[in-house]
Amino acid sequence: MFGLDSKLVSGRLKGLGIFLGWIAGLFLIAGLTWFLTRPVRTRIIIRNINITLRNMEEVRQLEAPFTADKSVPRWKAGKAAQLGSWYSLYNTDEKAVVFSIMAEGLLAPYVIFVSPQGEMGQPIPLGAHSAQILDRLPQGILQAYINRLTAGEAILRGRK
Numbered sequence: 001m002f003g004l005d006s007k008l009v010s011g012r013l014k015g016l017g018i019f020l021g022w023i024a025g026l027f028l029i030a031g032l033t034w035f036l037t038r039p040v041r042t043r044i045i046i047r048n049i050n051i052t053l054r055n056m057e058e059v060r061q062l063e064a065p066f067t068a069d070k071s072v073p074r075w076k077a078g079k080a081a082q083l084g085s086w087y088s089l090y091n092t093d094e095k096a097v098v099f100s101i102m103a104e105g106l107l108a109p110y111v112i113f114v115s116p117q118g119e120m121g122q123p124i125p126l127g128a129h130s131a132q133i134l135d136r137l138p139q140g141i142l143q144a145y146i147n148r149l150t151a152g153e154a155i156l157r158g159r160k
Helices: 006-036 037-053 128-136 139-159
Strands: 060-064 083-089 095-103 106-114
Touching: 006 037, 037 060, 095 128, 095 139, 106 128, 106 139
Parallel strands: none
Antiparallel strands: 060 083, 083 095, 095 106
């Protein structure tokens, strides 16, 4: 048919098919694992941030991913705006946003508490390196992040 030994061609195609099937299977397993473990990963992140906040003697604690639209399932909540992950707090109407700033080649995580009126607090570093970066970070860069967070919070307030 092709001028080649058909058994050789079919053997190579069969081997290629098996290899591609294994690759597709690995991607499928990885995707399902990532999707199905999201609630567990979210709880671990919230627990670790709350431990850090307690160590810094902060009384406010994250409760769960924030959703402005109550029709959105809780497991889809959190990425409600363009920057950061939004969380509701225990026993208050305030929200918190956890975000990272890329500085000095590293991601430095921070949390900002947001009042019900949309006023942003000061960024709280979630690590020793983040605190060092916050001290050296130019005010213009920090203000650009806060402006983006403020715009995202306004979008969230508009959805209520």
